[in-house]
Amino acid sequence: MRWILAALLPLSLSAAEPSFYRDVQPILQKNCVACHQPAVTSSGLDLTTYDGFRAGGKRGPAFALAIQYVTGQMKPPMPLGGPPLAVADIDVIREWIKSGAKNDTPAESISNEPTVYRQAPVITALRFSPDGKLLAVSGNREILLHHADGSGLVKRLQGKAERILSLTFSADGSMLVAGGGTPARFGELQFWDPAAGKLLRTVQVGSDTVFGATLSPDGKKVTAGCTDNTVHVFETAAGKELYKIGSHENWVLATAWGIDSKRFVSVGRDRAAKLVDADAGQFLENVNQLRGELSAVARHPKKDVIVIGGEDRIPYIYMLDRPRNIKVGEEATLIRKLETQDGAIFALDWSQDGKQIAVAGAGRSVNIYDAESGARIAACSGHSAGIYAVGFSPDGTRLATGGFDGQVRLYSASDCTLQKAMVPVPVQTPAAVGGAQ
Ligand code: HEC
Incomplete structure (x- = not known):
């Protein structure tokens, strides 16, 4: 037959x-x-x-x-x-x-045609602009710039990397740095002028995606976590690689800078949060006691204090520096733990006024905590699966989340009232695709 x-x-x-x-x-x-x-x-x-x-x-x-x-x-x-x-x-x-396990994935078409979506892609990064007007969201091979209130798409920034895994704006909002890449092919840093929608520069990094790319507060350097267990450090002006730090023993998944741009912290699958002297390019010390794999770090906006989290579901708040008058004890720098989440932690953010911390991941809700007391303020629910990106608006009134279900949700940060849920990309239904033929 x-x-x-x-x-x-x-x-x-x-x-x-x-x-x-x-x-x-x-x-x-x-x-x-x-x-x-x-x-x-x-x-x-x-x-x-x-x-x-x-x-x-x-x-x-x-x-x-x-x-x-x-x-x-x-x-x-x-x-x-x-x-x-x-x-x-x-x-x-x-x-x-x-039949031979052949790969028939169509060759990458590097065209300027906008990506066509048949379904909402997983959201892996999002960030509000410093003036609070825009919300940048990861798409496939692009970054979507939305009005911050979710009222509409402003621009699509098309790049080469299949995945965008981190987004940071410079303090004045004139530059947007994206980190990501195409898995098992290349890592990429993209430097955008978001107002003009113009790609200023792109830098290829290694042979796999880069994680947790972060711009220093003075805007001069960018850190990128890599699957070769290193952190690569670039200077922003020309995109030149300055050095790489090899102190981790596994993938580096997130980075955060100290207030004065002279130091940064990197966290990863080896469970360590490592402090690095960014001018000298030298590892200084481990910040934390090793517990579970770490996938997220966020810094207090005005102090050298960080919150880290990952596999063991507990957000830990650490000082970067050991107080001089305290003996070196294993937890001398641990300020506080927040409550155990009901799933692994994938993303963290600290509000610009320093008062609130948002914790997101595989758990049922994205939780907002009072950073001083550690008390939970609100639990934002409504997601169907893992949340990989979370960010406060600069004025601290709103929290944006995104993850596996492809929806951006905007909540009131004081009580988690859902203000808006949206798919950030234009999705073509099969009927529309067929009709276009
Ligand atoms: C809810 C989460 C989850 C889902 C969904 C899931 N996996 Fe897994 N998978 C895991 C975890 C966690 C491990 C590690 C288990 C271990 O090593 O004990 C794993 C391990 C594996 C491994 C072994 C990898 C290795 O080298 O150790 C394979 C293969 C695998 N999964 C295939 C699949 C396939 C195929 C599907 C879909 C049909 C799937 N998984 C769906 C969580 C999941």
């Missing part, structure tokens, strides 16, 4: 052979990438691209392993904590592997 059809309809046979791009990736996208993507680190496996799938996680190449996990031969069964995959879906993946 099959060859008869093949003779009559050769195209439909090739369509019947499982394709990574058409058949396998949508299954992974739907069932797996909430936990297996660069922004989530617990398994080290990135299922968002062919290369990530092939490279695998801790246990190495993942094609065959994936079958063992989804069939429950390997424990814990995948998708973790969820219903098993449909038998038909498992068969598709299995057939695709049998």
Whole structure:
């Protein structure tokens, strides 16, 4: 039967052979990438691209392993904590592997055509502009600039990197620095003039995405965390790499600068928060006691005090400096812990007046705390899955969140009233796509 059809309809046979791009990736996208993507680190496996799938996680190449996990031969069964995959879906993946596990992802088209979205992409970064007028949000191969109140899209800043994983504005708002890249291909820093919508400069960094890129308060340097366990430091003016710091033992996922731009802190999967002398390019000391993998750090706006968080679900507030009159004890610099979250922490922000800390991640709600007392002020709910980005508006009245479900939510920061929920990208429905043909 099959060859008869093949003779009559050769195209439909090739369509019947499982394709990574058409058949396998949508299954992974739907069932797996909430936990297996660069922004989530617990398994080290990135299922968002062919290369990530092939490279695998801790246990190495993942094609065959994936079958063992989804069939429950390997424990814990995948998708973790969820219903098993449909038998038909498992068969598709299995057939695709049998037929040679080919990558038929279309070659990257580096055109100036705006990205066309069939569904809302996962949001991995967002940031308000210092004047409070704009909200920059990550998209696929682009940054979306929205009116800060969610009333509309202002500009689309199209770049090369598939992923934008961090966004920071210079203090005067004249520059927007984005960090990201294309997984297993290249890391990239983009320097934008947001008012003109102009890409001033782009710098390629290594062979994988960069994490937690941050501009120093004086605007002169940029730090970028890398999967080769280093922090690369660039000067903003010409985008030149100054040096890299190799004191981490695993991926570096976030960075934050000290008030005077002379020091920065980096955190990562090796569980350490490391303080670096940014002028000398030298590691100074570990800030924290090692507990779980760290994925986020934010600094108090006016003091050298940071909040860090990650796998162990507890936000820790540390001073960068050991008080001189206190003996060096292991926790001499720990100021306070906030309450344990109900999921791993992926993102943190500290309001500009220093009074509030927002904590976001795999938990049910994004929580806002009083930074002085540590008391919870409000819990912002309504998300369907992990939150990877959180930011206070400069006046501290509003909190923006974004994550797996592709929606930006704007809450009142005093009581978490939801003011607006929106998909930041234009999404084309299949009907509209068909109609356009
Ligand atoms: C709710 C989160 C979650 C979902 C959804 C999920 N996984 Fe996992 N996965 C994990 C975690 C956590 C681990 C690490 C488990 C361990 O090492 O004990 C893991 C480990 C794995 C590993 C082993 C990686 C290695 O090298 O150690 C494979 C393969 C895998 N998952 C495949 C899948 C596939 C395929 C799907 C979708 C059908 C999926 N997972 C969905 C959380 C998840």
